[in-house]
Amino acid sequence: MARIRVVTDSACDLSGAMAADLGVTIVPLSIRFGDEEFIDGVSLTPTEFWAKCKASAVLPETAAPSPGAFQEAFQSAADEGYDGVLCITLSAGVSATYQAAINAAKALDGVIPVRVIDSMTLTVALGLLVIDLAERAAAGDDLDQLEARATEQIPHTRVLGVLDTLDHLAKGGRIGGASALLGSLLSIKPVLTVVDGAVAEESKQRTRSRSFRYLAEQARAASPLRRLAVAHGAASDLDDCLALLADIPTEHPVVVTDLGPVVGTHAGPGTIGVCWISVS
Secondary structure: OOOOOEEEEEOOOOOOHHHHHOOOOOOOEEEEEOOOEEEEEEEOOHHHHHHHHHOOOOOOOOOOOOHHHHHHHHHHHHHHOOOOEEEOOOOEEEEEEOHHHHHHHHOOOOOOOOEEEEEEHHHHHHHHHHHHHHHHHHHHOOHHHHHHHHHHHHHHEEEEEEOOOHHHHOOOOOHHHHHHHHHHHEEEEEEEEEEEOOEHHHEEEEEEHHHHHHHHHHHEEEEEEEEEEEOOOOOOHHHHHHHHOOOOOOOOOOEEOOOHHHHHHHHHHOOEEEEEEEEO
C-alpha cells in the first residue's frame, strides 16, 4: 500500500490539531505587523491575530512561504519513508505559495515524487479538499489516484463569504473610503466568492441576517453536499449562521474553524465563510 504525505499551507484554515489527526503537514505563511513578523499558526494564533487587527491602524501584510519551507516538508516525508507527496496550495491567483511549492518539488527531483496542485480556492474550501485527500491517502490511494481525486473535486468546491465591515477592504486599498462609508450607512453586506482562482464579488445583501440566509440558500441549492464547512473571523453571531445550515444534507459532519490571517487580513473581523464540496 502506498504511503503518501499530504502537504498544504496555512491558508487552509485547519487547526494544528485537525492537521495532526489527518497526518497532514501545514507549511505556514507569515504575517507582518509593521516591524513585527509572525508565523501563521505557530507564533500567532487566529485569536491573537484578530486582537492585533483591532489595535492596529494599518493592515498587516502576508507573505508566501519560501521554497525552502516546502522543501523541508517534502524532505521530511522522504526521511520518514513516505513513497510520495501530494501538495495542494491556496490559489495561485492570489499568492506566490503555489510557485514556491513547485520550486521546492523541482529541487527534490529524484529524492521523492511530489505532485503540486493549485486548489484554485482558499480558506476552509482548501481545507475540505485537504481533508478529503488525507482520508484517501490514509486509505491507501497512490499519487496518481490522489491527483485525479483533487482534479475531480476542485470544480465542485465553492466558497462564499460575507463581510461584516468594509473597513479592511478600504484600509487595504481595495475600495475607496467613500464606498466603505456608503456600505456602512446602508448596512450593505457584500458576499465574496472565488472565480477562476481569484476573489470576486458575488452579490450584495442588505443586512447581516439576510446575508446569512443567502449563504444557506446557496449551500442548500448545491446539495446534497459531500462536505460543508464554516470559517469565521471572531464572529459573535456564528451560531445564527450555523443554525441556518443545520438541515442541509451532507455526507460528513460540518467543519467549523477560525478564519486565519491569510484571508482575514483582507476580509476583516466578523467575516463568515461557508464552503462546500458538492457531490459530483
